[in-house]
Amino acid sequence: MTIEECYEALEGDYSQAKVRLHSDAIIKKFVLKFPAQCGYDALCKAVEEEDYKAAFGAAHTLKGVCMNLNFTKLGESSSKLTELLRDGYSEEVPSLFEQVKEDYKQAVDAINSLT
Numbered sequence: 680m681t682i683e684e685c686y687e688a689l690e691g692d693y694s695q696a697k698v699r700l701h702s703d704a705i706i707k708k709f710v711l712k713f714p715a716q717c718g719y720d721a722l723c724k725a726v727e728e729e730d731y732k733a734a735f736g737a738a739h740t741l742k743g744v745c746m747n748l749n750f751t752k753l754g755e756s757s758s759k760l761t762e763l764l765r766d767g768y769s770e771e772v773p774s775l776f777e778q779v780k781e782d783y784k785q786a787v788d789a790i791n792s793l794t
Contacts, residue, residue: 680792680794682706682707686749686789688788688792689752690751691751693706713790714787716744717741718737735761739761741753741779742757742758745757753783
């Protein structure tokens with residue numbers, strides 16, 4: 680899978696990533712680092728522990744990394760979760776967190792398919 684096909688699979692905006700980062704090699708370098716550096720594990724731990732202040736910070740980090748890499752779908756769901764968590768817990772958090780988990784899995788599956 681090429682980096683452009685990866686973006687298509689994770690429902691991102693490859694053309695904007697190309698404008699921001701200029702080359703496929705640089706885009707691929709940062710995309711491959713994404714799973715280890717995006718804050719997702721911290722988000723899962725914070726939600727599991729019901730530490731919604733930490734969950735807000737982790738969701739905010741995830742959102743920022745997604746926006747910088749133009750991961751549109753995951754960026755949108757993590758942005759919505761960030762805003763919900765800004766004021767602490769909301770009844771909508773569990774369902775939106777599940778959406779973030781699905782979108783994250785889609786992104787990581789695509790990243791793992793890069794050649």
